[in-house]
Amino acid sequence: MKKIIAAIFTLCFISQVQATEVAVVDFRAALLGSDIGQEAAKEPKQKIAAMDARLKQDQEALQATANDLKRDELTLSKEEFNKRRQQLAEEQNKIRAMAANMQRQAKELEQALIQSITPQGEAALKALIEERGLDLVLNRQLSLFADAEADLTNELMQRINKDN
Template sequence: MKFFVFALFSILAINTASATEVAVVDMRAALLQSNAGQEASKAPRSQIQAMEARLNQEKKSVNELIDAYKRDELTLSQELSTQRKKDISTAQSKVRNMEAQMQRKAQSLEQAVIKSLLPKGEAALKSLIEEKKLDLVLNRQVTIFAAQSVDITAQLVEVLNKGE
């Protein structure tokens, strides 16, 4: 078993040693920062802004309920106090659900934009790889460390923008 692990590391080390031109890229960021990404994100952004406005209105309503309860707390009967606490709890739960739903919707909309732009992004990345004669391109999110000089995300955005 130890021999197998040693052999695997040796093969990886040999392959890595022969890769001389390495780069990292944040494909998601490049796609969203490109002109096409900015244009494709307009409609989803307006949907998210509308959801945020509704969420903020609900949060304001919850805060008003809490303020009214605090103001009237000492004069309320036990059962009315219990009912108001229940109403506040229900409203807070509704806000949390709205917030979670908004986050899921935002992620879904972003993924749809990225999915629609991915073929164009992959083609642009391929041309950049050929132009720079890169041997290895790593995803920025899975890289522990990479010097800024090997990050080609900005260059990919430029290639995407030129290709429009």
């Protein structure tokens, strides 16, 4: 009798369990890797490259000034040496601030870029979810492990390219 009850309970329990279709996606990578993402990123990349070139130029000038100060250290008066060292420290602070500002601007440019193409990515993702009958889609960075077949990033990128 116990075996019959256990069998009935098991059958009832198994019928209640439903398979859940799960996938992972790196939405940011799919957006930026798509054709529209690559096209939209051209101008921001040029702006960042120009800022980077200016930063490198200023860093090289600062290094040359530091080398000159080191070379002239023994021939300068103590007051003149301290004055030039203070100017060098001020220039270093300016360059650090410039680098921080450049990083902030680069991040803002990327965020604006992603915001501008997110609607196309969301539409493509919704279409993939419906086609595959997915119950759950997770951000790839949040998952500890995902089988390659569960990763929709490349498929989403291709879908974005196809739809746009």
